[in-house]
Amino acid sequence: MNRPLACATAIVLLLGAAACTTGKDDKGKDATTEAAPDVSTCKQLLGESGLQWLEDRTGGKARLEVVDDLERARSLFHRQVKDWTPEETGVPTFLRARTCLAATGAATERQLEIRYGASYFPFDTPFDEATGVSPAQTETAVNSAVKLVHGKDSDGIVRYRVYVKCKIPGTPAKQENEIPIEGRLTDSLTGETSTRVLYAHLLHSAKVVANTFGCENTPVIPAEPPASVK
Template identity: 40%
Template sequence: MMRVSASSLAVAALFLTATSCSTEGDASTSAADGCEEALGDSGIEWVESHADVAGGGELDRGGVDLKDARAQHYKQMESGGSDGSHWSSELCTITAFDAGKKKELKVEFGPSSLPFDFQTKGAEEGTNTPVNSDVKLHQVEDSRGVVRYGIYVKCKIPGTSSRQETETPLAGVMTDTLTSGTSARDHMKYLLHSARAMADALECRNEPTIPAEPGAAMP
């Protein structure tokens, strides 16, 4: 797992056991891996139809379902972890091997290590796109040339401080070396879908407005 920060859009490591299943056959009835919940049926179809794998090779899925992700997130928030111990839940990882090279799309969510207003404090790199007062999108390319698509959502967790929703918002990141011929808007669309699913699971008391599309601000 990875730290979610303004420069890396990742959250600190906590190993989570992944349950893998093949997309061949009826993957939706296999053990829960979070992919259906995070991406939705259209998101799964989007990944499968754009997977850049020679000969349409087999895709494996892994991750945790929303019930487990909720429990992990609440446990972290209850511990007050603003000391760099933030971590993410790996909701979905879709993996394939092409000519011996691993390709994957991954979606992770967890408490952010930076406040919602990090941009105004000059702590971010990459492109920041406000969606509304509750949601902002962030996009940055890492040293390997892999683009990280990030989202920050104001989410008030019961039992936390009055400033928690802005100081420790819900943060998510999607990385993708698996698909081709897809746009930033495509990635953000399904990251927004995942954020809505996660926010619903967390029962954010402020009921953040998370749209289905990133809006006109993103090309």
Template identity: 35%
Template sequence: MKKTIARSFIATALLLTVTSCGADGKQTNPATDGCAELLGKSGMEWAQKEAGGEELERSGVSLHSAREEYYRQMDPWDPEASRWESELCTMSAGTPGDRKFLKLEFGPSSLPFDFDDKKKPDGVVTITNEDVKLHVTKDFKGVTHFGIYVKCKIPGTSPRQGNITPLAGVLTDTLTEGASQTTHLTHLLHSTRVMVDSLGCENNPSIPSHPPA
């Protein structure tokens, strides 16, 4: 596991295999990973279409597993503790030497909600509302990372927790590079809304459907 880093939004990959059983008690295909849970039907269709019809390999933890990991990191809440994100979804396609991927990660942030107040960070920060910030940046390879920070107050923590340790998420995508920034942020916002609902944030942060025009 790695710390959440605002500049590159790199996080750990937690790969779990979950199976389910049908009505007859026999094992069926692996249960849904975080991809379908976060992106929904329209998001999955978008990714598949943008991949040009190639078969997508998927991995990641379920929304339930990510929620449990989030609560483990926040109990007890320590404002100075290291944090990491869970990799809920990775979809990839292509040859071994030229694989393209779409990745979604969420977790408690190692940076406060106002991380951009004292020092201008790389990329562009957009204040969506009092609870949500978007942060779009590129790494040294030229890959764009679409990040989000949300004030999410976890039950049982200090009133300051939502500001000091917000929810952080990032969508990193080389699979659908032709899609617009607005499209990427729209899918990130949808996924964030699903994550917020799962976490049960006490302050009920408002997650918009689309990024500011």
């Protein structure tokens, strides 16, 4: 997405807008427009309840930013899974789209971030077992096409993940298991301590993403995590 530099780094208030100077008009005068970065992807991923939760937890000070919108995330996922072949070995290094960022100031040390992309690991990976790459995580099965995982990564940061089997037309058999969608939520902004609440917001975003990506297996993504998640 090409934008003037003045607009490219702009972040808008949760319910507000920012003005950007876009250069000269056809008469040589400064042309200023009330244009703001498109945060609709953030709003879609969080939904009304997620936006209200974010506003309540941050006193209405949260700002939203979108680096990669849903169409870019879809294009990236499709390209990567279509380039994959079952003969590949080792852990792939896929790129993930940065679909939503929320922060309350210029500093980004405290933020809520949602990313989506192709998973490095197959859907049936036992995430509750430690590996050379990651410590053991808490894994919760939702159904045959959806699972939830959370815990501290090797960098000490707690992340919440959702894995969704998503078969893309024209890909090899079992692609949906070998390269599922991975959604990742990291939150150092809201102070939320309920895993259930964070998973509910992540599941909402996963449903939006799966619908956008066009999964031909139509995975069923519930609004709430299993009752075992507190």
